[in-house]
Each structure stands twice: as structure tokens, then as C-alpha cells.
Amino acid sequence: MIVGGGPVGLLSASLLNKAGLTVRIVDVEFQPNHWGRGDWIHGRTLELLERAGLETELLATGAHVEHIQAYKNGKLVQSSPFVPDTVDSKYPYLLCVGQHITEAMLQSQLSEHDVQVERPCTVTKIDVTADPDFPLTLTVLNMKDSTTETVHSKYLFGCDGAHSAIRKMINVDYVGDTTEINGGVLDALIRTNFPGKKQVSLLQNDMAKTVSLFPRENGLTRIFVHFDVNELDLRKEQHNRNTIQLEDIQQEAKRALMPYRLEILGTMFWSTYVVGQRLACSMQAMDSRVFLLGDAAHSQSPTLGQGLNTGFGDVFNLVWKLAMVEKNRLSKEALLTYTMERRPVAHQVIEIDKTVAAAAADPTTMDTYCKVVDRHRLFTSGFGIQYPPSDDNMLLHGQTGAGMSAPNAKVIKAVSGKKARIFDGIDVFSFSVLLLVNNLTADSLPIIRQVIQACQEGGNGGGNSQHTRPALMLTIVTTSTKDQLATCLDGQPDSDSLLDLIVLDKLNQNQCHRHYQNMTVSKQACMILALIRPDGYIATLADHPSSFTSTLQTYFDRCVL
Structure with missing residues (x-):
């Protein structure tokens, strides 16, 4: 049973289905959320999607972005390739594609195997029984008509986001902080003479907030504006992300691009967010029968596009182990390595994000932003993620390469x-x-x-x-x-x-x-x-x-x- 019909839940269902296991997937939303959220797919994630045969449609649809660059007062001050030159990969770039397209591709693949997201449904209760084959008894609520169903399951995946109900049911703490950094985001058709519109660009000047801009599929552009909550309109009674309006985002984007012109021809989507970094104390429970993946286990700002990629990394780490356990090719103890390997990665993502998100929101820290991004390019592109060998995980001591990403030369x-x-x-x-x-x-x-x-x-x-x-x-x-x-x-x-x-x-x-x-x-x-x-x-x-x-x-x- 998978709770959460976003990209992480859908990828989990797809891979489990490919492994020959039966799956059900539920989501509390009446309809899928077609806009916003994760839209960066890094090179290492693309390599893994290719192994699963899931990369073709995304590559044909998304925008291929090779550089991340920084502008100060209209002048280019730094440009770096997303993937360091030392990496040998078929995908030395960032793919920018809307989450709704990723979800549609995964759902289409699942539909070929008669698997659909059941909406609006969720799991409201988890009981552990003595049944060795199906030790979980789940109460599934249909929110449309308030009926319930009892489902016997081997495993439960909590892919239900940062406010995960599954995480709360298994009593796993979600520790971290919510900052005072607020952001506004919009996807739009634009007209501009800005030369960096085909790359990921961070723009700062002395007259405006910091703005990030990058291309999307179908000629769209995504624009992030980093607001400080204390600098919002003082006439408003509540100083939080709810005070940010579409006009604020558009105005700050135009000011940040000066002296270049920015004309917004049409806005497809806009929203606001507050920057926070949180990490679950464990990513599994109930004798390795319940697992947390994606934002249910870790969350951070969208500054470097790590959310979807880290969530997909969770899926690729866990599903092959679970599939081999079910086929008696691994012992069940192999599942214990999931939290052991993935939680340190999520912790490192969050630590980098704290520095980058703070630097991006402060017009005086352009140098800090550039240095941090450059220093961590290997890790944030996914190619530098490493699992340290230990006596308890699925790696062997002895050589420096154990736990590193295998170069696809x-x-x-x-x-x-x-x-x-x-x-x-x-x-x-x-x-x-x-x-x-x-x-x-x-x-x-x-x-x-x-x-x-x-x-x-x-x-x-x-x-x-x-x-x-x-x-x-x-x-x-x-x-x-x-x-x-x-x-x-x-x-x-x-x-x-x-x-x-x-x-x-x-x-x-x-x-x-x-x-x-x-x-x-x-x-x-x-x-x-x-x-x-x-x-x-x-x-x-x-x-x-x-x-x-x-x-x-x-x-x-x-x-x-």
C-alpha cells in the first residue's frame, strides 16, 4: 500500500509493479495537483530513470539546462556547469520539467498494468497482526462517501508529503526549523531580452529582492522571488507568506531583471511558500514494514531542486532491496539499511540547503551563494552522493570506491x-x-x-x-x-x-x-x-x-x- 499520489508514490508503485509485486496507491486529493512543486531532475536521477525505462518522455518534453549562473546589477558574475567536467555521464545537465508531466508519465505507465491512484482515499489506522504473510491491517477511508475498507498488506509506503499522516501514525518525530524566509513562485509565458533566460539564473541588484529564473517545458519560465517576511507590506495585519500576492511576485521579478525588460504574457500558476528544513528521526518502523519516502521523511527549500531528486533516490534505494527480499534473494535484514543509507544523505541535503537558501534570500551574500553552489555541485547533481561503508549496510570495507556512484563510462x-x-x-x-x-x-x-x-x-x-x-x-x-x-x-x-x-x-x-x-x-x-x-x-x-x-x-x- 502506497499513501501519496505524487511523483515519489507513483515511482514507487511503478518500480514495485515492474518487480512483479501487487500495489495499491491512494491519495487524499480529489484531483492531482497539475502545477507547481518539483520540476528539477538532476543527471544522476536521469541515469536511474533510464535503468527503469522511464526517461524517454521526460527528456523529449523538458528543457535541458547546462549552467547555473549569477547576475549582480545586470552583470554576469559567475557561470558554472551543473555537472562538473570530471563526471562521465550521458546526462551532464539539469532537466527542467513540470511535476504534472512527471506524474502523468508515471500514471500512464501504471495504467498499462491496471493500477490507478484511488482518490480521495487515505489510510487512517495501522495495526500489526501475527499473520506472517500480511502482517499489516490497514483501515482505508474513502473521503468521498466516508466508507472504510480493511486491507491486509505486507508493506506500507508513506509518500504523503511534509505533513505526512503516516509519519504521525507511526510516531516518528520530524525535527528541524521553519525560517522567516518566504518565497513566491510563478510559471509564466514571458518576453524578455535577458540573455540568461535559457539557464538557471540567480539575479540580485540593489533595488529588488533576489530572483531565480529558469526555463521550463513548452516555452514556460519559472520565476522564484525570495521575500523576507519582515519586509512585506506593513499595512497588512499578518506578516506571513499569505500576504504575498501575484502582483508582488511580478513586480519584484521585473525589478530584479533590470536593466533588462520582462513582460509577463500569461501566468499559468503561482503560489507562495515558507522555507523550512526538517528531517524524520527514522525512515522506517514496525519491523521494517512501514517506510517514509520523499517529503514525508525530509523537506527543504526549492532553491537547488533537491526535493524530488532526494525522494526518487529514496525509492531507488529501497525498492530493489524489498523486491529481492520478497523473492528470497536477500534476507529481511537488508531492509534495515534503508534508513542507515538514506537518512545521512537527506541530512546533508538539508545542511547545504540551509546555507544556500539563506544566501539566496540576502542581496548582500551573492559571493556566499556562488561559493556554496560551486562547492557542492557534485553532490547536488547526485553524482557525488556516497554511502559510507559500515559493518551493517550493503557495502564492503576495503576500497575507497565502495558506496560511490558507479561511473557510466x-x-x-x-x-x-x-x-x-x-x-x-x-x-x-x-x-x-x-x-x-x-x-x-x-x-x-x-x-x-x-x-x-x-x-x-x-x-x-x-x-x-x-x-x-x-x-x-x-x-x-x-x-x-x-x-x-x-x-x-x-x-x-x-x-x-x-x-x-x-x-x-x-x-x-x-x-x-x-x-x-x-x-x-x-x-x-x-x-x-x-x-x-x-x-x-x-x-x-x-x-x-x-x-x-x-x-x-x-x-x-x-x-x-
Whole structure:
């Protein structure tokens, strides 16, 4: 059961459905909210959406934005790419697309499997029973006719926003602060001679509030105005976000863009918000049967567009674990790693947001804003998010790369000679193994065959016959040329099957090898084994060929089963 029909709830339903699990999703709203809210999708999130086959429509619809820039008194003072040049990704940009389009795409995909958001409905009571198969008994209220239904469920996802009713039912505290920073936002068709209208731009001048502006789908532009509650119209009795009017937002936007012109041709949506940063003390409860995702677990300002991306990160972290638990490929203890891994990420998002939101709202702190944004670009784009290895989570100690995002480098397929990305064809429910070999020789083949056998065996962990180890998708990456490869495989009885697994790392000075070598202790390893989790994070690395198969066995014995 999923409570909340926004993007996080819909993505959860979509991935659970893809995993073969049955889902129901409810929402208290009579109709979906078609405007406002999350509209930034960062590059790392796009990589994960591609693994799920959910990126095509969004990429075709949204605005691709490569830079974030700052203007002071009409002059450009800083411009930085959203994604640092060191990142190798198919998506080195920000995608700006309305949340209603993201929701419509996800709902359309669910409709193909006869799953619809049930509106207006919500869960009003959660009881835990002794039933081992369906331990949750949920009371579902239909708010249209006040009827109730009893639903027996294995799990409950609370994706119901910052005011989450599910979070309150499971007695999880939501700690943090609400600031005195208020904002106004509008989506509009505009006419302007401002040169930065196709990028994300922060504008400050001596005569106006701070304004953020960036393009949206279908020629729209989103405009944020950062107000200080104490500077609002003193004639009004209540000094809060409710005193901000559409005219205030439009007027401040025009003043901030001076000396450039801004004409608002039509306003599609406008609203106000108050900046706050809050974090749930835990993101799961009731013996890992109830989970909080997205704003129900963490909330922050919209300044750097982290809300939707952090929520999607929660989904991609949790769903593959839950799906494998249900298929007896992971032990139930694996679900405990959800809060362990995701809550520190949310905490870091909030800490960055506190500084950035305060700097954006203060016309005197342009330098601070630019420095903070630049310093945290790797993290805010998603590529720098890292899960620190520990004895209790789904990562292994030993190498610096464990817990980092796995680089999706460009390679050449040995069979076809076509360019590809290293994780093309890998879905969100498969572990993958990269075996990086500097120069493929006859001496390398016995080790390669051992790894192939270890990936194919499956087996069970630690003799526990209840669990079947997840399948491993193997890719062999070599710096050999096509001619060298042909010489090495000539006369080998399994040459055709080996060739299907091999890609050539001959682009950008063997970039794939350099990425992974930099993560090893020696920085010069000739052979590296990398185990990649379904959510695209490195589970463990090994750079001693004699330990390759034992590393895989150790991971699945300790971390999985």
C-alpha cells in the first residue's frame, strides 16, 4: 500500500509493479495537483530513470539546462556547469520539467498494468497482526462517501508529503526549523531580452529582492522571488507568506531583471511558500514494514531542486532491496539499511540547503551563494552522493570506491564495434559485475573464466537454502585493441561467448579504467573487479585477482544473506 499520489508514490508503485509485486496507491486529493512543486531532475536521477525505462518522455518534453549562473546589477558574475567536467555521464545537465508531466508519465505507465491512484482515499489506522504473510491491517477511508475498507498488506509506503499522516501514525518525530524566509513562485509565458533566460539564473541588484529564473517545458519560465517576511507590506495585519500576492511576485521579478525588460504574457500558476528544513528521526518502523519516502521523511527549500531528486533516490534505494527480499534473494535484514543509507544523505541535503537558501534570500551574500553552489555541485547533481561503508549496510570495507556512484563510462562493444555506455541494458533489479583488464592476454583468461563461473553459479548464501543469490550481469572491460583481442581469443573454445561479454575501453584515454583505478588503493591496478548494486552504487572493489571470486562470495554471505 502506497499513501501519496505524487511523483515519489507513483515511482514507487511503478518500480514495485515492474518487480512483479501487487500495489495499491491512494491519495487524499480529489484531483492531482497539475502545477507547481518539483520540476528539477538532476543527471544522476536521469541515469536511474533510464535503468527503469522511464526517461524517454521526460527528456523529449523538458528543457535541458547546462549552467547555473549569477547576475549582480545586470552583470554576469559567475557561470558554472551543473555537472562538473570530471563526471562521465550521458546526462551532464539539469532537466527542467513540470511535476504534472512527471506524474502523468508515471500514471500512464501504471495504467498499462491496471493500477490507478484511488482518490480521495487515505489510510487512517495501522495495526500489526501475527499473520506472517500480511502482517499489516490497514483501515482505508474513502473521503468521498466516508466508507472504510480493511486491507491486509505486507508493506506500507508513506509518500504523503511534509505533513505526512503516516509519519504521525507511526510516531516518528520530524525535527528541524521553519525560517522567516518566504518565497513566491510563478510559471509564466514571458518576453524578455535577458540573455540568461535559457539557464538557471540567480539575479540580485540593489533595488529588488533576489530572483531565480529558469526555463521550463513548452516555452514556460519559472520565476522564484525570495521575500523576507519582515519586509512585506506593513499595512497588512499578518506578516506571513499569505500576504504575498501575484502582483508582488511580478513586480519584484521585473525589478530584479533590470536593466533588462520582462513582460509577463500569461501566468499559468503561482503560489507562495515558507522555507523550512526538517528531517524524520527514522525512515522506517514496525519491523521494517512501514517506510517514509520523499517529503514525508525530509523537506527543504526549492532553491537547488533537491526535493524530488532526494525522494526518487529514496525509492531507488529501497525498492530493489524489498523486491529481492520478497523473492528470497536477500534476507529481511537488508531492509534495515534503508534508513542507515538514506537518512545521512537527506541530512546533508538539508545542511547545504540551509546555507544556500539563506544566501539566496540576502542581496548582500551573492559571493556566499556562488561559493556554496560551486562547492557542492557534485553532490547536488547526485553524482557525488556516497554511502559510507559500515559493518551493517550493503557495502564492503576495503576500497575507497565502495558506496560511490558507479561511473557510466563510454565504451565500444567488441562484437559490433558500436559505442555504448557501460551500464546500457542493466535494469534496476540486477547486480552487475565489471571486470576491468588492462591488456587481455592468455594469462588473463583463467581468472576471467573463474569470475564468469562465480557470476553464473547463483548458489545460496552460507548454506541457507531459503535464499537464492541474485543474478550477476558481467561485463569485461579491456584496453586491448580489436586486433589484440582477436589474437588473444584465437583458438579459444569459448571465444564467441567471451566476445559477447567484452567491451573495449578505447575512448577518452581509457576513461573507464581511469575512473575505477582512481578508486583503488594502488591507483595503478592492472585488474579490478567492481560489484555494482542495482541502484548504481559500488558495493565493493577488489584489485587483487586472487581475491576476485572470494570478494563476491564474501559480499553475498555477509551483506546479502
